[in-house]
Amino acid sequence: MRYLTDRKRAIGRGAAHSGTAHHWYMQVSAFGLALIVPTFLFVFGRALGSSHAEALEVFSRPLPAIVTGLVLVVGMQHFRKGMQTVLEDYTKKSTRKALLMISAALSYGLTATGLFALAKIAL
Amino acid sequence: MADANPGERPLSPHLSIYRPQLTSISSIVNRITGVGLLLAAFLIVWWLLAAATSPEAYAQANGVITSMLGDLVMTLSLWAIWYHYLAGLRHLYFDAGNGLEVETAEKLGWAVIIGSVVLTVLTLIII
Numbered sequence: 001m002r003y004l005t006d007r008k009r010a011i012g013r014g015a016a017h018s019g020t021a022h023h024w025y026m027q028v029s030a031f032g033l034a035l036i037v038p039t040f041l042f043v044f045g046r047a048l049g050s051s052h053a054e055a056l057e058v059f060s061r062p063l064p065a066i067v068t069g070l071v072l073v074v075g076m077q078h079f080r081k082g083m084q085t086v087l088e089d090y091t092k093k094s095t096r097k098a099l100l101m102i103s104a105a106l107s108y109g110l111t112a113t114g115l116f117a118l119a120k121i122a123l
Numbered sequence: 124m125a126d127a128n129p130g131e132r133p134l135s136p137h138l139s140i141y142r143p144q145l146t147s148i149s150s151i152v153n154r155i156t157g158v159g160l161l162l163a164a165f166l167i168v169w170w171l172l173a174a175a176t177s178p179e180a181y182a183q184a185n186g187v188i189t190s191m192l193g194d195l196v197m198t199l200s201l202w203a204i205w206y207h208y209l210a211g212l213r214h215l216y217f218d219a220g221n222g223l224e225v226e227t228a229e230k231l232g233w234a235v236i237i238g239s240v241v242l243t244v245l246t247l248i249i250i
Contacts, residue, residue: 027218030211037208041201044167045250048197049189052181055174068171076164082157106161110168117171 022081029078033071039063040071056121065122072114080107146225149232153210156203163200166193201246206239 013019043064047055058064083103087096141147166188173184187193213231216222222231 023218027215030215034208034212037204041204041246042250045201045246048170049185052174052178052185055181055185059171059174072168079157079161079164082154086154086158110164114168114171117168117175120175121171 022084025081026078029074029081032074033078036067036070036074040067043067059118059121065118069115069118072111072118076107076111080104083107145232146228149210149235153207153214156207156210160200160203160207162196163204166196166200198243198247202239202243205242205246206235209235209238209242 010019014022043058047058047064050058059068080103084100087099087103091099170181170184170188173180188197213222213235216231217228222228
């Protein structure tokens with residue numbers, strides 16, 4: 001047995017090798033999403049299927065644009081980190097790394113695309 | 124702690140030797156809905172980008188997403204997000220050290236399942 005402090009043994013542990021930071025992020029983002037997702041469902045559900053002019057009008061208003069932007073940013077990061085747990089459970093080594101990179105790229109790509117669209121509509 | 128195996132650690136959960144229970148299944152469905160919602164995210168971002176691009180692009184995206192198949196996918200996604208929502212709240216409750224007695228945990232599992240269907244129907248009525 002080596003002479004290590006408990007803290008030293010804990011650092012870098014956990015499936016994510018980052019202690020409890022990942023779990024804490026999931027809790028915080030889950031709370032944030034719980035606040036905004038119902039409003040987003042209402043806004044998007046109403047806008048879906050409407051005419052082009054109506055859709056543009058909805059997302060040029062502050063509340064729909066801000067809520068949709070927040071759901072995209074927080075939701076896709078929540079997805080990326082949730083996906084990380086899934087991949088750490090079911091995959092190993094290079095496959096895991098490749099899929100982690102792909103899911104990060106998808107998450108940021110969708111976020112950026114959605115934010116671009118929102119900015120173009122709202123501004 | 125000091126002698127923890129530093130190398131290959133077993134993958135979890137051990138699906139093949141694990142007897143299905145309401146609590147485990149409802150947790151696994153939470154994972155499946157979370158991953159599955161990527162499809163809804165794709166469709167929503169496509170719809171937004173199309174709306175920002177041109178009336179023709181919008182007509183195409185809006186047409187596909189509100190077609191029969193589109194409606195089915197979006198309705199299932201709506202259920203998936205409500206399920207993930209309630210199951211996520213349940214996880215926050217569990218993580219705070221509550222509701223872990225078998226009986227309570229199973230009740231919460233049913234609450235998530237029934238609640239997600241009720242909220243989906245309610246949302247469809249409201250929107």
